[in-house]
Amino acid sequence: MHKNHARDAKAAPDNELLHQQDRDGIDRRGFLKCMAWAGTGAFCLIQGGVLRSYSLDGLPSFGGGHHAELSFVQLSDSHMGFDKAANPDVVGTLKAAVDKVNALPLPPAFILHTGDISHLSKPSEFDTVDQILKSARTNDVFFVPGEHDVLNDEGKQYLERYGKGTQGAGWYSFDKNGVHFVGLVNVMNLKAGGLGSFGGEQLEWLEKDVKHLSKSTPIVVFAHIPLWSVYPEWGWGTDDSAQALSYLKRFGSVTVLNGHIHQTMQKIEGNVTFHTAASTAFPQPKPGQAPSPGPMKVPADQLRSLLGVTDVTAVHGKHTLAVTDSNLT
Amino acid sequence: MKKTRFLPFWIVMFLFVLSFGANSFAASPDQKPASEVVVKIDNFSFSPATITVPAGTTVRWTNNDDIPHSVVSDNKLFKSKALDTDEQFTYKFDQPGTYSYFCGLHPKMTAKVVVQ
Numbered sequence: 238m239h240k241n242h243a244r245d246a247k248a249a250p251d252n253e254l255l256h257q258q259d260r261d262g263i264d265r266r267g268f269l270k271c272m273a274w275a276g277t278g279a280f281c282l283i284q285g286g287v288l289r290s291y292s293l294d295g296l297p298s299f300g301g302g303h304h305a306e307l308s309f310v311q312l313s314d315s316h317m318g319f320d321k322a323a324n325p326d327v328v329g330t331l332k333a334a335v336d337k338v339n340a341l342p343l344p345p346a347f348i349l350h351t352g353d354i355s356h357l358s359k360p361s362e363f364d365t366v367d368q369i370l371k372s373a374r375t376n377d378v379f380f381v382p383g384e385h386d387v388l389n390d391e392g393k394q395y396l397e398r399y400g401k402g403t404q405g406a407g408w409y410s411f412d413k414n415g416v417h418f419v420g421l422v423n424v425m426n427l428k429a430g431g432l433g434s435f436g437g438e439q440l441e442w443l444e445k446d447v448k449h450l451s452k453s454t455p456i457v458v459f460a461h462i463p464l465w466s467v468y469p470e471w472g473w474g475t476d477d478s479a480q481a482l483s484y485l486k487r488f489g490s491v492t493v494l495n496g497h498i499h500q501t502m503q504k505i506e507g508n509v510t511f512h513t514a515a516s517t518a519f520p521q522p523k524p525g526q527a528p529s530p531g532p533m534k535v536p537a538d539q540l541r542s543l544l545g546v547t548d549v550t551a552v553h554g555k556h557t558l559a560v561t562d563s564n565l566t
Numbered sequence: 567m568k569k570t571r572f573l574p575f576w577i578v579m580f581l582f583v584l585s586f587g588a589n590s591f592a593a594s595p596d597q598k599p600a601s602e603v604v605v606k607i608d609n610f611s612f613s614p615a616t617i618t619v620p621a622g623t624t625v626r627w628t629n630n631d632d633i634p635h636s637v638v639s640d641n642k643l644f645k646s647k648a649l650d651t652d653e654q655f656t657y658k659f660d661q662p663g664t665y666s667y668f669c670g671l672h673p674k675m676t677a678k679v680v681v682q
Contacts, residue, residue, distance in 0.1 A: 319632075321632040321651065322632075323632065356634070357634060357648060357650060358648070384671045384672075385634070385671070388634070388636075388647070388648040388671075389647045389648055427670060427671075427673040428673055429638075429640045429666065429667075429668035429673055429676050430668065430673060430674065430676050431673045431674075432673075432674075469674075470674070471610070471674065472672050472673065472674040528609045529609035529610035529611070529631075530610060531609065531610060531631055531632055531633055532632050532633065
């Protein structure tokens, strides 16, 4: 992070990828844009209704969260226990991610882990991740499960470890500095031929959960599988996400954070910014650019540039969310 | 000398034919030699995606991917644990019918076993 901010002053207009986002633009869904970077990362800042994204090679000047009332970090897809050629040292890369967190100018209020904590739902895998995350300079870690965390027991062990105070398969919400955070579960009861799924009970809960909030409340939704159709052919989407998002239409600022696809990607649609985070374990190919979404083997000296940490900063009052992806190099 | 060397061979052949005949005569269905068909899990797909087998066939799935997969029938008749790399799952299909199944982790992976 330090390294990236040091380059702030050199940001050239060429590095700016401009996206207009209508602040009240719930009805204006015409302007859609999807961006993907593999190997770098995205910095995203919303100001006065205009969202700007920058590649990490030329960050704009941004106060590193100093003016923000809230900043937090997203980690994802640690796959503890994975030991194949794509990354034989997932312990080392998760530790490197935590080092990145600890090097932030301001300690984040908390870490969100968007699932696939473990590779095979083994108790020792969860234990290792918990142990490593203890060294992170932050007050709290919030989790949602990935499909690798609920293997063989319908998510029983996951709930025992991380489900305290959650509903159903582990969904919950909390408020922090005026921002409403919602952790959702879309990896349970998957149906043949389908994508990620929330299910009726969870959708009902979500509708009630956000009903009482004023429309000016910034909303951050986090779940494992992307809520937008990144690439349905590979299962990268959620079948009933449209219904979930319909409950969030009236809000001025909605950010959706996901993992699962092991690469950073963004999409802006109306009032909603979708963002997927890199894995701390191994990269996966760009949509459709390989026979399957299996782990991507890259030269060892390139691996860490494809893994990462996401730093999200909310500036309360201006309803501004900035998302910064940082790789592990 | 030659004759005595050949004699055991004919005896063996005779016994073999005799035992074969006896077996086919006396065999009950559960004594049939078990047949097995292999389905590979490669690149996030079941291969072959459709197999047609006679009743009584055991299907053996082997995961060749670096990512775990599972074998779950649509109607929950059979369900494997998550199979890590090189792990296997078998199920014996006794009744004719079409058995659709998918991967519980990656439900876009679908396939079927047709039992005749």
